[in-house]
Amino acid sequence: MTEVVMARLYELMIILYALSIVLYFIDYLYKNVKCRRVAFWIVSIVWVLQTVFLMLFILETKRFPILSLYEGVFIYAWLLTMLSIVLHCIVRVDLPVCFINVLSFIFVTIHLFAPQSAEQIVGESLISEMLMIHISFAILSYAAFSVAFIFALLYLILYRLLKQKKLNNLWSRLPNLQQTLSWINYSTIVGVPLLLISLILGLEWAFLTIEEVSIFDVKIMGSFIVSVVYLIIFLLHRKGTLLGTTYARVHIYLFLLVVVNFFLGSKLSNFHLWV
Numbered sequence: 001m002t003e004v005v006m007a008r009l010y011e012l013m014i015i016l017y018a019l020s021i022v023l024y025f026i027d028y029l030y031k032n033v034k035c036r037r038v039a040f041w042i043v044s045i046v047w048v049l050q051t052v053f054l055m056l057f058i059l060e061t062k063r064f065p066i067l068s069l070y071e072g073v074f075i076y077a078w079l080l081t082m083l084s085i086v087l088h089c090i091v092r093v094d095l096p097v098c099f100i101n102v103l104s105f106i107f108v109t110i111h112l113f114a115p116q117s118a119e120q121i122v123g124e125s126l127i128s129e130m131l132m133i134h135i136s137f138a139i140l141s142y143a144a145f146s147v148a149f150i151f152a153l154l155y156l157i158l159y160r161l162l163k164q165k166k167l168n169n170l171w172s173r174l175p176n177l178q179q180t181l182s183w184i185n186y187s188t189i190v191g192v193p194l195l196l197i198s199l200i201l202g203l204e205w206a207f208l209t210i211e212e213v214s215i216f217d218v219k220i221m222g223s224f225i226v227s228v229v230y231l232i233i234f235l236l237h238r239k240g241t242l243l244g245t246t247y248a249r250v251h252i253y254l255f256l257l258v259v260v261n262f263f264l265g266s267k268l269s270n271f272h273l274w275v
Helices: 002-030 033-061 069-090 094-113 129-163 177-209 218-239 244-268
Strands: none
Touching: 002 033, 002 094, 033 069, 033 094, 069 094, 069 129, 094 129, 129 177, 129 244, 177 218, 177 244, 218 244
C-alpha cells in the first residue's frame, strides 16, 4: 500500500514540477508576475511532496535514504529544490532559481527512471554514523557546486549580453556580474570544505570497516582531484590570476567533472557503492 502511495506521489511531483518550470519560462518571456508567483508556490508544494515521500521512505525502510546511488540522486534533487526556495525568499533572484529548478527536475526524472538494485544498498553490518555523515556531506557539497555551476552559466550569459549590448527587458532580472561572481565564490567556499571533510570521513570509515582499501581507488582519487582543483581555481581567482569568463568556464567544466565522478566514479570504484 505504501509503495503505491509513494509511486502516485512521485508522479504528482513530476507533473507539478514540470508545470512550475513552464510557468517560470512564461514569466520570463512575457514578464507575467502572476505566473512567477504561481510557479514559486508550485515548487514549494513539490518540495513538501518530496519531504512527504522522504518521510514515507524512512517509515517503510527504517533508515535515511542515502545508502545507494538511486537514493542519493533523490536527496540531491530534494536539496536543490530547497535551495531554489531559499534563494527566492532571501536573495530574490529569479533566473538562477529557474535554472536550479530545471537542474533539480532533471535529477528528479533520473531518479524516476533509474533502476533500483538491491545490490547497490550498503550492507547493514557496514552502516555507521561516520558513513552517514560522509555521504551527507558529499551530497551537500554537490549541491553547493551545483549553485556555483548555475551562477557560472549566468555569468557567461550576462557577460555576452553586455558585450553585445543586448541586455533588454527579458534579461533585466539577472543579477549583475559582481553578484554572480560572489555567488560562485560563496558556493565554492561551502562546497570544498564539505567535500574534503566527506573524503576524510569516508577514508576513516573504509580503513576501519573494509579489509582491503586502496587510496588509489577511482572514486577516492576523483573526489580528491575535484576538491583540490576547486580550491586551486578559487585561490587563483583571489590572487587575480583567474578572472572573468575564464573563471566561469572553469567552474562549468569542473561541475561536469563532479557529475562524472558522481555517477561513473561510483560504478568503477572497487569498494564504493556510490558516494
